[in-house]
Structure formats: structure tokens, C-alpha cells
Amino acid sequence: MEILSTVASAKAQSRAWREEGLSVGLVPTMGYLHGGHASLIQRSLTQCDRTVVSIFVNPTQFAPGEDLATYPRDVLGDTELCRDLGVAAIFYPEDPEMYPPGFQAQVAVPGLSQYLCGRSRPTHFAGVCLVVLKLLNIVAPHRAYFGLKDAQQFFILSRLARDLNLDAELTACPIVREPDGLALSSRNARLSPPERAAAPVLRRALDQARILLEGGERESRHIASKALAIIQAEPLARLDYFEIADAESLAPVDLVEREVLVAVAAFFGGTRLIDNFIFPPRL
Amino acid sequence: MEILSTVASAKAQSRAWREEGLSVGLVPTMGYLHGGHASLIQRSLTQCDRTVVSIFVNPTQFAPGEDLATYPRDVLGDTELCRDLGVAAIFYPEDPEMYPPGFQAQVAVPGLSQYLCGRSRPTHFAGVCLVVLKLLNIVAPHRAYFGLKDAQQFFILSRLARDLNLDAELTACPIVREPDGLALSSRNARLSPPERAAAPVLRRALDQARILLEGGERESRHIASKALAIIQAEPLARLDYFEIADAESLAPVDLVEREVLVAVAAFFGGTRLIDNFIFPPRL
Numbered sequence: 037m038e039i040l041s042t043v044a045s046a047k048a049q050s051r052a053w054r055e056e057g058l059s060v061g062l063v064p065t066m067g068y069l070h071g072g073h074a075s076l077i078q079r080s081l082t083q084c085d086r087t088v089v090s091i092f093v094n095p096t097q098f099a100p101g102e103d104l105a106t107y108p109r110d111v112l113g114d115t116e117l118c119r120d121l122g123v124a125a126i127f128y129p130e131d132p133e134m135y136p137p138g139f140q141a142q143v144a145v146p147g148l149s150q151y152l153c154g155r156s157r158p159t160h161f162a163g164v165c166l167v168v169l170k171l172l173n174i175v176a177p178h179r180a181y182f183g184l185k186d187a188q189q190f191f192i193l194s195r196l197a198r199d200l201n202l203d204a205e206l207t208a209c210p211i212v213r214e215p216d217g218l219a220l221s222s223r224n225a226r227l228s229p230p231e232r233a234a235a236p237v238l239r240r241a242l243d244q245a246r247i248l249l250e251g252g253e254r255e256s257r258h259i260a261s262k263a264l265a266i267i268q269a270e271p272l273a274r275l276d277y278f279e280i281a282d283a284e285s286l287a288p289v290d291l292v293e294r295e296v297l298v299a300v301a302a303f304f305g306g307t308r309l310i311d312n313f314i315f316p317p318r319l
Numbered sequence: 320m321e322i323l324s325t326v327a328s329a330k331a332q333s334r335a336w337r338e339e340g341l342s343v344g345l346v347p348t349m350g351y352l353h354g355g356h357a358s359l360i361q362r363s364l365t366q367c368d369r370t371v372v373s374i375f376v377n378p379t380q381f382a383p384g385e386d387l388a389t390y391p392r393d394v395l396g397d398t399e400l401c402r403d404l405g406v407a408a409i410f411y412p413e414d415p416e417m418y419p420p421g422f423q424a425q426v427a428v429p430g431l432s433q434y435l436c437g438r439s440r441p442t443h444f445a446g447v448c449l450v451v452l453k454l455l456n457i458v459a460p461h462r463a464y465f466g467l468k469d470a471q472q473f474f475i476l477s478r479l480a481r482d483l484n485l486d487a488e489l490t491a492c493p494i495v496r497e498p499d500g501l502a503l504s505s506r507n508a509r510l511s512p513p514e515r516a517a518a519p520v521l522r523r524a525l526d527q528a529r530i531l532l533e534g535g536e537r538e539s540r541h542i543a544s545k546a547l548a549i550i551q552a553e554p555l556a557r558l559d560y561f562e563i564a565d566a567e568s569l570a571p572v573d574l575v576e577r578e579v580l581v582a583v584a585a586f587f588g589g590t591r592l593i594d595n596f597i598f599p600p601r602l
Binding site: 043047138139140141142143144145146147148169170173174176195196199200201202203284 | 326330421422423424425426427428429430431452453456457459478479482483484485486567
């Protein structure tokens with residue numbers, strides 16, 4: 037397995053593979069890999085000849101006061117996992133390699149970024165767009181893989197890829213969960229034991245919403261009030277949002293008449309967790 | 320010569336050439352081609368196996384009230400010129416092919432875009448960045464060619480290409496001029512005969528500045544006052560700006576101690592023209 041730390045070496049390696057006629061898959065991550073990342077890597081391994089995992093805690097997607105400094109890291113464990121899985125190369129750049137002095141470029145998908153997580157993190161998705169566009173340009177993958185826990189991120193990146201005429205095909209993979217329903221996230225490692233015990237409330241609230249939708253309920257405020265009651269009954273959870281959004285525009289909907297994204301975000305202590313489902317479920 | 324009007328056909332053609340091992344050059348234009356464009360095309364023809372000229376009057380780089388509707392067009396003449404020169408393909412998309420419904424992506428290089436033309440055209444360069452990034456992704460050229468009449472544009476696009484880790488090499492070509500010194504521009508066609516006779520005043524003002532710099536003058540306000548006097552003596556010219564800017568940051572300089580861009584913009588009737596030189600001259 038190659039460990040590539042410079043843009044030039046990553047470009048050279050991926051172009052060499054492409055010239056050999058090999059297909060390249062990219063799994064962009066911020067490291068501290070878990071079973072969700074592993075599922076993306078495994079999908080890439082089945083679909084592409086060579087899989088590249090990027091590990092980069094991207095500073096431009098954190099606002100001042102967010103958890104950039106405390107974001108969990110374990111590059112040695114990540115490397116071992118990638119090697120065991122059969123990853124061909126890790127791209128692991130330092131910050132100045134990605135954002136050298138004088139860096140100025142900005143990228144955004146403002147419409148989709150204004151809703152849901154964009155309300156409390158107004159600069160987050162521009163940072164995500166920027167780093168993913170750079171990673172796609174550096175690794176030049178045929179396919180890139182993203183987890184649906186970050187559904188809004190995937191919708192935004194898909195819009196970006198279409199709007200900018202990128203060649204890479206972006207693929208979304210299902211959320212992977214703990215046995216108690218908590219969506220896997222690197223940030224779960226930062227929960228105290230009581231917070232960890234409380235965190236599955238997000239999934240329970242979403243389950244309640246899904247049951248109502250499956251039963252024919254279509255009024256968002258009815259669905260939201262039942263789901264919110266579940267979260268409010270958990271004293272360790274501090275709600276950021278619970279929203280039923282049009283799956284195309286991500287704008288909130290009053291009445292569920294088309295595909296929707298039902299999404300929730302809440303703080304457990306200083307740790308912000310998110311979860312969601314798409315209704316009706318995609319195959 | 321191929322005439323490609325869809326993104327898909329342009330992508331397919333350029334990828335086919337690349338797979339054959341042929342190098343591809345792109346000359347992005349808004350059409351109404353003149354000798355400046357021809358010099359870019361000729362440069363591409365000497366350096367690349369296949370040259371693509373894009374012709375697209377990009378709406379996102381015009382602000383409301385600017386000259387989008389009256390921008391001169393002559394696609395038949397352009398096609399003939401390209402064919403005569405030996406261009407392999409023209410990419411000539413309609414607006415909805417480039418900006419389909421739901422389009423949202425934004426791209427910018429805010430630092431370099433705030434100065435010079437960015438002062439009077441604050442949204443212009445974001446539109447240029449957007450369309451050129453799309454064209455580079457669509458045509459995937461090895462090299463792309465730009466004229467130095469739009470020096471700020473070239474500096475911004477070079478920064479964009481570096482920051483976003485694009486593969487294409489961006490090349491700047493010298494300004495091409497009429498015998499009386501007027502820089503070639505598609506907009507020259509919109510000058511009335513008296514305005515056309517007045518327009519070379521821009522070049523004369525720049526010549527005055529260059530003579531002072533070559534003579535050792537280093538104070539921007541001294542240089543500017545002599546140059547401005549020349550423009551103000553021309554009643555048909557309405558100054559937008561005359562500026563001596565640091566060639567790296569494009570910020571105005573008081574004292575010329577490093578490479579500078581000396582740039583001027585003025586209206587002649589409703590037509591805005593620009594011109595510039597770099598000092599000391601690059602080879």
C-alpha cells in the first residue's frame with residue numbers, strides 16, 4: 037500500500053494507474069475510520085481496480101469554535117485498517133500541501149447549503165465542496181464514495197459534480213449503525229458513557245417519523261412534534277434541528293408529497309451528531 | 320472540423336483524442352474572433368495535436384446592465400476562421416447546456432478579484448472562473464490559452480488552477496494590437512468612428528507610464544498623474560481606472576519595487592475597453 041503525502045505523488049500514482057487502463061476509486065475521509073468508512077472502501081474495492089483512501093481533517097469545513105482541534109485522529113490505526121482491507125494507496129497530506137500560502141479559491145453550492153446543517157454551520161459545506169473538488173482533481177478517480185449519514189453533503193457534492201461537469205461518478209452508500217441504532221461516526225468516540233447511552237435517541241426519533249410516514253401521515257408538523265417529543269424526553273440531548281426537507285431542494289416541506297429527507301441534528305455535551313433517512317426509501 | 324454543441328459530445332471527443340495519445344489545446348473565447356484570438360489558436364496549434372476553440376458568450380460574467388445582449392456575435396465568421404486556421408473542433412453550446420435548470424455551483428478567487436476591473440465589475444471574475452473551470456472539465460485540455468489583454472483574468476485563472484490542483488497548463492499570450500496601438504478586442508467593433516479614433520489614447524497613456532518607469536521613476540502617483548493627463552485630454556474617453564498594481568496580489572502599490580501590472584480601463588460611449596502592460600516586461 038502506498039502512503040502518498042504530496043499532491044504531485046498522488047497525481048502521478050493515479051495517472052499511472054489510469055494509463056494502465058485501471059479504474060480508480062476514491063474514498064474521501066477525515067480519518068479515525070470506522071465501519072461506515074469500511075463499507076465505502078469495500079464498495080470501492082468491488083467496483084474499482086485501485087482504491088485510494090484520503091485522510092485529511094479539512095480545516096476549511098470547520099468554523100472557529102467548532103471541533104477542528106479535538107477531532108479524533110488515529111492515522112496508524114487507519115493505515116492498518118486500509119492495508120487489511122486491500123486499499124492501494126492512502127493520500128495523507130499535511131494542511132500546507134492542500135492550502136499553501138496565497139491560497140484563495142472558493143467553491144460553493146449555495147442553494148442546497150442554506151438548509152439543515154447549513155443553518156448552524158453556514159460555512160461548512162463550502163469547505164466540503166472545496167476539499168472534495170481538490171481531492172477529485174488530485175486523485176482523478178472514476179468513482180468516489182460517500183456515506184448517506186451525511187446526506188446533505190452527498191446531495192451538495194452531486195450538484196457540484198453535475199454543475200462543474202466533473203467526470204467522476206459519485207456514489208452514496210447506506211448508513212452503517214451500531215446494534216442500538218446509533219449511526220457510526222468518528223465523533224461517537226468523543227461521547228461520555230452517559231452521552232453514548234443517550235445518543236440512539238436520534239434514531240428512535242427518526243424511527244417514529246418513519247412509522248408515521250409509512251402509516252400515511254403527511255403533515256410535517258405532526259410528524260415533527262412526535263419525533264421532537266422523543267428527543268426532548270432525553271435530558272442529555274440538545275436539539276439543533278429536526279426537519280423534513282424536499283429531497284431535491286432541501287427546503288423544508290409542510291406536506292410530504294414527494295421524496296423527502298428526514299434529518300436530525302443534536303448536541304450531546306459538546307459533540308454534535310446527525311442522522312437521517314430518505315422517504316420513500318431508495319433501493 | 321467538428322462542431323460540438325453538447326457537453327457530452329465535447330467530453331467524448333476530447334477523451335477519444337487523449338486515449339489516442341494526442342495532446343489537446345483549448346482556446347476559450349466569447350466568439351467574434353479577431354487577431355488576438357488567432358494568435359492564441361496559432362500558439363495552440365504549434366504546441367498541441369488537437370486544438371479546440373470554445374465559443375460561448377458566458378452570461379454569468381456579465382452583471383445586469385452590462386453589455387451581454389449587445390456583445391458582438393458572428394458564429395459563421397468564427398467557424399470559417401477556425402476552419403482556415405486548422406482547428407480540430409469548435410465547442411459551441413447554448414446557455415442551457417452550460418447552465419441547466421437547478422444550476423447552483425459558484426467558484427471564486429476573491430482576493431485577486433477585488434482589484435482593478437473587479438472594483439467596477441464585482442461579480443465578473445466569479446463568472447469567468449465558473450465558466451473556465453467548466454470548460455476545462457469538459458474539454459480536459461493539456462493546455463489552455465489566454466490573452467494578456469485580460470491580464471487580471473489570467474492571474475485569477477492561474478491562481479484557480481493552482482488552488483484547485485487542475486492538470487491543465489494555462490498559457491498567457493501577448494496582446495495583439497492595431498497599427499495605431501489599440502489592443503484588439505471584440506468590443507472594438509462597437510465603437511463609433513470618432514470613438515475608434517479616440518481609443519488608442521489608452522495605449523498612449525500606458526506608453527507614457529512605461530517611459531517614466533524605464534527612466535527610473537518609481538512613485539505611482541507621479542506616473543499616474545502623467546498618464547491620467549493624457550486620457551483626460553481625450554474628451555471621448557471616460558476613465559474607469561488607471562492603476563499600478565503588485566503583479567502578485569494585484570493590490571495598488573505606492574512605490575514600484577517589484578513586478579507590477581500597469582492597467583487602464585475607460586469607457587468610449589457605452590463601450591468599456593481595457594489595456595495594460597507588465598513591468599519589467601516578462602520574456
